Amino acid sequence: MKFKEIVFTDAEAQRVYASYIKRIRHVLKNLLPADSEEILMEFNSHIYESIESRGDASELKSLLDATDKLGDPELVLKPLVADKMLDKATRSFNPLDVLKALMLNITNGISYIIFAILYLFLGAFIFMILAKLANEEVGLYFKNDQFVALGFVKNTSNYQEVLGYWFIPLMLLAAFLFYIAITLLLRLKKSFLKRN
Incomplete structure (x- = not known):
């Protein structure tokens, strides 16, 4: 399975999403492509599920809630990246x-x-x-x-x-x-x- 970006109707939500995915990619840049892709798809899946179950909330609010729950990629992914880098090394x-x-x-x-x-x-x-x-x-x-x-x-x-x-x-x-x-x-x- 390959990573596929989520398309938003709200331009601001699309911009926030693109920025968040870019941050994740930056944190994962030293990993093997397969490991990087797997982690990226996992984060993307959480975001997608949050957007799909948003109810009356706007896309932007649902996206911001999802990214808040996932946390800052630079902090959340550090232990995982360290572990994967050790495997690779x-x-x-x-x-x-x-x-x-x-x-x-x-x-x-x-x-x-x-x-x-x-x-x-x-x-x-x-x-x-x-x-x-x-x-x-x-x-x-x-x-x-x-x-x-x-x-x-x-x-x-x-x-x-x-x-x-x-x-x-x-x-x-x-x-x-x-x-x-x-x-x-x-x-x-x-x-x-x-x-x-």
């Missing part, structure tokens, strides 16, 4: 979708703050790669066959850097694997919440 593994989903969910609990911090930690891998390109004293250091440091060591005379420029692909691989692991954990958390 954990399925697509797209970093931008993950970032948007976390920003929308950041107020929904401490676990989302922890996930945001874990994703920010990925920046450390990128920073170390760039630092290695600028300074050869960045790497994986051992002393007496024991791990000492990962990163920058000022005085390298007593330490052995074991990776050389293999440090860069290793950090890229580590960042990729860390990203996949965090996103899978986020997906697991999401599926756990759905079951409860």
Whole structure:
């Protein structure tokens, strides 16, 4: 089924309706088209039913009553959009979708703050790669066959850097694997919440 706009005889009611639908579309713009369409049709259905059962009230009054009951799309849809964005992000593994989903969910609990911090930690891998390109004293250091440091060591005379420029692909691989692991954990958390 496809979304179909309601046609009003009252021009003012048509303008108010078009504005409300535009606000809903704006809130839903980052969702998958199917999810966006489903939510839009649900809101439209509520408006249509309210208009059809208006009795003696004018179209405009019925429409305003319906939109008041539904609420501001920016507030009412925020939790639903956050949930749908999280679904989309954990399925697509797209970093931008993950970032948007976390920003929308950041107020929904401490676990989302922890996930945001874990994703920010990925920046450390990128920073170390760039630092290695600028300074050869960045790497994986051992002393007496024991791990000492990962990163920058000022005085390298007593330490052995074991990776050389293999440090860069290793950090890229580590960042990729860390990203996949965090996103899978986020997906697991999401599926756990759905079951409860």
